Amino acid sequence: MSPAHDVILKLEDVSKVYAGTVAVKQANFEVRKGAVNVLVGENGAGKSTLMKIIAGVEQPTAGRILLEGEAVSFSSSGDAVARGIGMVFQELNLFGNMTVAENIFATREITNRLGKIDRKAQERRAGEFLDRLEAGIRPDMLVEDLRIGQQQLVEIAKAVSLDAKILIMDEPTSALSAAEVEILFKVIADLKARGVAIVYISHRLEELIRIGDYITVLRDGRITGQEEMKNVDTQWIVRQMIGSDAKDFAKADGHQPGEEIFRAEEICLPRVTGGLAVDHVSLSLRAGEILGIYGLMGAGRSELFDCIMGRHGHASGRIFIAGKLVKERDTTRRIRRGLALIPEDRQREGLVSILSVASNLTLASLSRFVRLFHIRGAAERQAVVRMVRELAIKVADPAQEVSSLSGGNQQKVVIGKALLTGPKVLLMDEPSRGIDVGAKADVFRTMRKLSRDGLGILFATSDLDEVMALSDRIAVMSNGRLTGMFDRAEATEAAIVAASALGHGPGHLAPVHLAPVHGEQR
Amino acid sequence: MTDIPAKAAAPSASGGSALLTLMKLRTFIALIAVLVFFSIAAPNFLSAANLILMAKHVALNAFLAMGMTFVIITGGIDLSVGSIVGLCGMVAGYLVLNGIDLQMGYTVYFNVVEIALITLLVGIAIGAVNGLLITRLNVAPFIATLGVLYVARGFALLSSDGRTFPNLVGKPELGTTGFGFLGAGRLLGLPVSIWILIVVALGAAYLARYTPLGRHIFAVGGNERAARISGVRVNMVKMFVYMFSGFCAAIVGLIISSELMASHPATGESFELNAIAAAVLGGTSMSGGRGTIGGTIVGAFVIGILSDGLVMMGVSSFWQMVIKGLVIIVAVVVDQAQRRLQQRVTLMQMAKAG
Numbered sequence: 049m050s051p052a053h054d055v056i057l058k059l060e061d062v063s064k065v066y067a068g069t070v071a072v073k074q075a076n077f078e079v080r081k082g083a084v085n086v087l088v089g090e091n092g093a094g095k096s097t098l099m100k101i102i103a104g105v106e107q108p109t110a111g112r113i114l115l116e117g118e119a120v121s122f123s124s125s126g127d128a129v130a131r132g133i134g135m136v137f138q139e140l141n142l143f144g145n146m147t148v149a150e151n152i153f154a155t156r157e158i159t160n161r162l163g164k165i166d167r168k169a170q171e172r173r174a175g176e177f178l179d180r181l182e183a184g185i186r187p188d189m190l191v192e193d194l195r196i197g198q199q200q201l202v203e204i205a206k207a208v209s210l211d212a213k214i215l216i217m218d219e220p221t222s223a224l225s226a227a228e229v230e231i232l233f234k235v236i237a238d239l240k241a242r243g244v245a246i247v248y249i250s251h252r253l254e255e256l257i258r259i260g261d262y263i264t265v266l267r268d269g270r271i272t273g274q275e276e277m278k279n280v281d282t283q284w285i286v287r288q289m290i291g292s293d294a295k296d297f298a299k300a301d302g303h304q305p306g307e308e309i310f311r312a313e314e315i316c317l318p319r320v321t322g323g324l325a326v327d328h329v330s331l332s333l334r335a336g337e338i339l340g341i342y343g344l345m346g347a348g349r350s351e352l353f354d355c356i357m358g359r360h361g362h363a364s365g366r367i368f369i370a371g372k373l374v375k376e377r378d379t380t381r382r383i384r385r386g387l388a389l390i391p392e393d394r395q396r397e398g399l400v401s402i403l404s405v406a407s408n409l410t411l412a413s414l415s416r417f418v419r420l421f422h423i424r425g426a427a428e429r430q431a432v433v434r435m436v437r438e439l440a441i442k443v444a445d446p447a448q449e450v451s452s453l454s455g456g457n458q459q460k461v462v463i464g465k466a467l468l469t470g471p472k473v474l475l476m477d478e479p480s481r482g483i484d485v486g487a488k489a490d491v492f493r494t495m496r497k498l499s500r501d502g503l504g505i506l507f508a509t510s511d512l513d514e515v516m517a518l519s520d521r522i523a524v525m526s527n528g529r530l531t532g533m534f535d536r537a538e539a540t541e542a543a544i545v546a547a548s549a550l551g552h553g554p555g556h557l558a559p560v561h562l563a564p565v566h567g568e569q570r
Numbered sequence: 571m572t573d574i575p576a577k578a579a580a581p582s583a584s585g586g587s588a589l590l591t592l593m594k595l596r597t598f599i600a601l602i603a604v605l606v607f608f609s610i611a612a613p614n615f616l617s618a619a620n621l622i623l624m625a626k627h628v629a630l631n632a633f634l635a636m637g638m639t640f641v642i643i644t645g646g647i648d649l650s651v652g653s654i655v656g657l658c659g660m661v662a663g664y665l666v667l668n669g670i671d672l673q674m675g676y677t678v679y680f681n682v683v684e685i686a687l688i689t690l691l692v693g694i695a696i697g698a699v700n701g702l703l704i705t706r707l708n709v710a711p712f713i714a715t716l717g718v719l720y721v722a723r724g725f726a727l728l729s730s731d732g733r734t735f736p737n738l739v740g741k742p743e744l745g746t747t748g749f750g751f752l753g754a755g756r757l758l759g760l761p762v763s764i765w766i767l768i769v770v771a772l773g774a775a776y777l778a779r780y781t782p783l784g785r786h787i788f789a790v791g792g793n794e795r796a797a798r799i800s801g802v803r804v805n806m807v808k809m810f811v812y813m814f815s816g817f818c819a820a821i822v823g824l825i826i827s828s829e830l831m832a833s834h835p836a837t838g839e840s841f842e843l844n845a846i847a848a849a850v851l852g853g854t855s856m857s858g859g860r861g862t863i864g865g866t867i868v869g870a871f872v873i874g875i876l877s878d879g880l881v882m883m884g885v886s887s888f889w890q891m892v893i894k895g896l897v898i899i900v901a902v903v904v905d906q907a908q909r910r911l912q913q914r915v916t917l918m919q920m921a922k923a924g
């Protein structure tokens with residue numbers, strides 16, 4: 049390997065065994081200074097475990113860790129932090145009930161001589177880190193009031209504020225929009241220049257190839273490849289990861305969309321802080337059509353879906369299914385009318401994690417298996433087995449708790465739950481977020497199949513490739529408004545990105561304006 | 571090298587699942603243990619008369635604990651059940667003695683069946699108040715039911731100025747006789763209250779397992795947001811569990827005043843704590859989403875038999891409290907240990923499956 053960067057941390061023959069499972073097998077891994085060390089692998093390949101070992105959260109069962117040539121062992125994450133190792137966790141480790149500044153300085157609060165927390169100083173210092181992220185987050189905001197993407201930025205600011213020599217980032221971009229990813233990359237470049245070693249985990253291959261200097265691939269707990277990034281390409285990475293050239297977006301089959309199945313008119317949702325989170329959005333969808341909604345964080349995509357599902361009593365606007373006005377205002381009856389949502393946040397909104405796979409699958413459609421008030425067990429089991437087979441959910445026994453599945457399989461359960469309600473229109477909010485390549489391909493294939501069966505699909509994403517590859521038409525949202533609508537044939541990445549930036553600063557490019565300009569509120 | 575831990579783990583997997591089965595059956599084992607212990611230590615413990623007497627005691631707590639179980643599964647708590655017992659007893663006693671004065675020189679008297687139905691409705695209505703406070707006004711369950719605890723107890727005391735309604739035999743000419751049947755009557759050799767318990771328990775267990783409402787109760791407790799998005803009417807589910815809890819408390823109020831043939835306004839004080847204890851002992855998780863009616867009934871029996879048995883042995887009531895407390899703590903500690911073991915066993919099975 050090239051000696052261009054010094055090795056700061058070295059793992060030698062590290063293994064980690066959980067009761068019965070071997071998560072990492074004799075891994076030899078080097079982290080280089082002033083470089084981005086990329087780590088990839090499918091879900092469950094052992095990346096997160098490996099990183100937790102480096103960050104002191106988990107202790108290796110066997111093997112040695114050498115930090116700057118010296119053998120070390122961390123008994124807690126505090127030890128690792130003290131030695132200059134910081135980590136941005138995949139699952140957000142933030143306190144929702146505290147402010148952003150309090151979170152950033154949690155456990156190392158700035159105090160005055162009497163031991164009282166110096167709130168002003170904390171907020172000022174936190175503000176410096178947040179300014180670098182350009183996300184419009186104020187240090188005195190409560191974390192629970194932030195959107196997931198913004199929370200992720202706070203998590204990053206927290207790790208950066210540690211002044212670490214080694215910074216581990218576990219899927220830092222999974223909730224970020226394109227613009228925020230750019231900002232993050234700038235921050236990473238900045239850290240690199242200061243000699244920080246960055247360990248970067250992500251599922252997004254393009255991203256890795258762009259910013260990585262070294263790449264390590266994990267499969268089933270073993271390291272299957274270690275290279276300098278300039279010597280490899282996507283094909284190589286995928287081959288190391290899954291052992292074949294399999295990839296990726298299911299191809300369009302060229303079926304023609306049918307009649308209009310869904311129409312939304314003038315959907316508005318007031319924001320708590322004033323203004324509109326969803327600003328007079330109107331769109332229509334045909335049966336068998338996939339309409340991708342692209343937008344940056346806070347563009348109002350999720351909020352639009354929430355309005356359509358009737359989750360906000362104070363939203364206004366009209367929706368039609370197959371030309372008929374939907375008068376029902378609550379989620380329960382809208383599901384019965386043929387709408388179904390696959391929410392963005394699987395854990396918080398998609399699954400009841402302590403119930404079984406079967407109970408989760410049928411939760412939204414129980415009324416279909418009921419005679420009088422009795423759930424017919426046989427009918428329910430049949431439906432569960434059918435969904436498990438159709439969506440290729442990997443589960444030994446549907447009575448297993450859903451939390452024991454991998455992320456991709458959990459996502460399939462959420463999709464299965466929506467499908468069992470027999471929807472006409474499917475709303476998918478970031479359907480491929482945080483799942484591995486194989487499961488992604490399954491999800492995309494399912495979307496294609498459903499559209500062929502005549503469902504209308506609205507799907508929101510902040511992944512440009514995804515929206516380009518899967519959509520029949522592409523809608524772009526920005527600041528709560530619909531700022532662009534393209535047929536696939538005429539869509540270009542440049543036009544979509546331009547539309548998604550509208551209203552976010554000076555220089556209105558003014559492409560297709562479908563939504564009326566700010567109307568009267570309420 | 572990697573093989574060694576895998577091999578070492580293999581034998582403990584079967585040992586683990588045997589231990590797990592033992593732990594899952596812990597409440598049953600505890601029940602058998604107290605039964606065996608007291609039948610040796612306390613004379614007359616196993617006599618039919620004593621067993622029936624104990625069952626009647628246990629039934630009272632079991633009713634409350636069933637209502638409490640559903641409430642706790644949704645992630646709530648109902649502190650008001652003891653007061654509802656007291657108030658409902660007073661309602662029944664008042665109706666038997668005084669009827670309802672229509673203020674026009676007429677007084678309406680109800681027969682015993684009507685009185686029982688009215689009392690049950692009062693219990694359900696108080697449960698509905700709890701539910702409305704929690705769903706519509708967003709009051710935390712602990713606070714809402716704590717408030718109702720005081721209000722209901724206050725009304726119970728006001729209804730008689732703190733006095734007991736004595737001698738509820740009723741008058742034959744008014745058709746109010748027969749109130750004692752619930753508490754003292756027998757069908758096929760078993761007390762009526764036991765029959766009612768069997769019916770309500772079977773109904774509740776069926777509801778939990780085989781109806782959408784039951785499934786929804788678990789979903790709401792497991793993840794309220796996800797339940798809402800899946801179209802579960804969360805507020806209706808919550809209304810139901812508090813109303814059912816009120817219904818159970820009303821049954822207890824009726825049975826107690828029927829047994830005593832008198833209504834005392836302080837009846838049922840601190841019953842809510844026994845009900846929570848039985849539910850927890852039976853494996854109901856205070857954080858919601860987990861629990862069974864069967865477990866709760868067994869839990870109620872363990873607590874009831876424990877206290878009756880200790881009384882028969884002549885153990886001081888102060889020591890009884892200490893022992894009851896320890897049993898509850900041990901139950902929860904074992905419950906936690908079981909969760910951890912279960913996770914490990916699941917992991918091992920997954921590892922074996924590949």
